[in-house]
Amino acid sequence: MSRRAPHRGRQRPKTKRQAPAGPPLELDIIRLSHDGRGIGTHQGKTVFVSGALPGERVIAKLQQEFGRYSEAQVLELLSRSEQRQAPVCVHFGQCGGCQLQHMDAAEQLAAKQQGVLDQLRRFANVVPEQMAVPLTAQVLGYRARARLGVQFNKAGKVALGFRRAGDKQLVALSQCPVLQPSLQSVLAPLAAWLERFNVLAVTHVELVATELCTLVIRLIRPLAHDASEALMTLADECGWQVFLQPGSDKKALTTVGGESVDPRLHYTLTAASSAKKTLTIGFHPTDFTQVNPAINQKMVTQVLEWLGLSVGERLWDLFCGVGNFSLPAAQCAAQVIGVEAVEAMVARARENAAANHIANIEFLAADLSQSSIDRLIQKAGRPDAIVLDPPRDGARDICEQLGKLKRARIVYVSCNPATFVRDARILVDQGYRLQRFGVMEMFPQTSHLETMALLIKG
Structure with missing residues (x-):
């Protein structure tokens, strides 16, 4: 997004x-x-x-x-702190991907939760009325997608990995314990292919784990014939699905052989506990999706629990993406309206609604930084509840207008505590209360923290 x-x-x-x-x-x-x-x-x-x-x-x-x-x-x-532990990765301290492997996992989460609560109190003067139990899952092997950089030194040695902490140079990864095993197994053979054929045309590689291990290879010029042939052989041997991204359009992919394709990957979600229906969510390999599938399922379940939708209610899902919240919520509400700025994501969300035979849902393309609440009400009807799941910049523009709604309850899912704190203050100033708040350990071993808040009027 x-x-x-x-x-x-x-x-x-x-x-x-x-x-x-x-x-x-x-x-x-x-x-x-x-x-x-x-x-x-x-x-x-x-x-x-x-x-x-x-x-x-x-x-x-x-x-x-x-x-x-x-x-x-x-x-x-x-x-030494009693919280200190030996890092599991040999690259910790050099690689900028993880910041907290030297700290006990439970203490990582406790420190991050306390940090965002301190920010809420200091900068927004807000204290949650209720604290939810943090959402957690496995602390290693959880990451289902990653974007790795590629660099060559003067001697022709390749670095495939993440940037060094505070530096633009890459760390050549021999392991990455936070990646799911299928993705971690890509590192050595892919680096060997890059180095053997001196593939200077590659700048980045996106790894995605679903039912298959998918690689999207970013190119600045076409692959040499021998490198292309070797890559096809390697993909067959390793069971990879490989696509090339030869231009600036991230959605324009080809096979290794050069044929244009518009592929879909898939993940599943269990909708409302009462419905017991499993939804299949399709997405383009370069679309935004959550990197931690286990936490994503728990997050969706908690959003629905906090919303408490009834069969006669209308939900707005703002910044809806491919329908991660919209589609499960449609099992509970009378109508769901998903709003997203990126046209390609709107098209994907509509595909997903049709594929899952969900009729009480509509997706609109709109830049929420330029949209007014009044215009949304004209297009989508007045909501009973709202899901906000903005990118890191937050949702200031839309939050400044939500006071016009008399009764809508809001579940705000945030990937950036700083912008959530700012937006929470805006909502509180318009008459909302921070009734419930919780954190989600989407990125164990790192300093990143996702949060969820339920805000209601009165």
């Missing part, structure tokens, strides 16, 4: 300088930052320390200094 960035006005660039040479700092780490770094203070200035955990005393090397804070890296642990 895409949406214009909110206007922030003129901003001064951050003033930074390399840390001066000098002795390392000895710091007490008091808490965890939103991005997984430990926080200490030195001479009244906040210091963010990579690799440090709350409760530890560390020796740290300054890396950069800014006007109001500094950044540092752990050199030595003088005292």
Whole structure:
């Protein structure tokens, strides 16, 4: 999903300088930052320390200094937190994909939950009336899709992986324990193919695990014949489904042989517990879908539970994508209206409604940053309930108008606590209450956190 960035006005660039040479700092780490770094203070200035955990005393090397804070890296642990554990990945600390593998999984979640609650209290002056039990699943082997970069050095050695922490250079991954096993098994043979044939034409590879292991290979020029033939053989041997993306249009894919295709992958969702119907959701390999299938199913189930839809009610699903919430919700409501800015996603959602024989649902293409509530009501009717599932920029424009609705309850699903906190304040100022709040561990081992909130009027 895409949406214009909110206007922030003129901003001064951050003033930074390399840390001066000098002795390392000895710091007490008091808490965890939103991005997984430990926080200490030195001479009244906040210091963010990579690799440090709350409760530890560390020796740290300054890396950069800014006007109001500094950044540092752990050199030595003088005292260790009981939360500290050995990382499971050999690349941890270099690869920027994970930030918290050195911390117990349960403590990761507790720290992230407390962090977003602190943000709600400090920046929105809001405290949830009820806290839900966090949604959790497996902490490793959960990730069903990933986008890996490809770089070659001067010696022809390839790096296939994620960027280094704080750097544009890639880490050549030999393993990635957060990937589902079928995707992790791609790393070695794919890197070997890239290096053997010196495939400089490849810039990125998207990995998607569904019923098949699918690869979408981004090209800046056509593959050489020998590399193409070898890739087809490798795909057959490994059981991969491979597509090439030869142009700037992400949806325009070809087979390795060059034939244009418009493929669909699929995942399943169990709808309402009373309906006991399994839905099949189709999507293009480059469409946005949730990376953690187990948490996604739990998230959909909880959204429906919190909405408490009755057979006579109308639901708006805003930023609906391929219908992840809309389609299950249609099993409970009289009518569901899904709204999405990306035309291709709207087409996919309509396909999914037809494939699952769901008639009480309609999908509209509209940029919600440019749409008014009044116009939506004219097109879609007045809602009894709303699901908001915006991208990282949040839903400020639409939240500023939701006060016009007299009785609609809102379930807000967020992938960015900072923009959720901003939007929660906007909604509270319009008469909503944050009745229920919970977190979802969509990305274990990382600093990222998804949240869910139920807001009601009165």
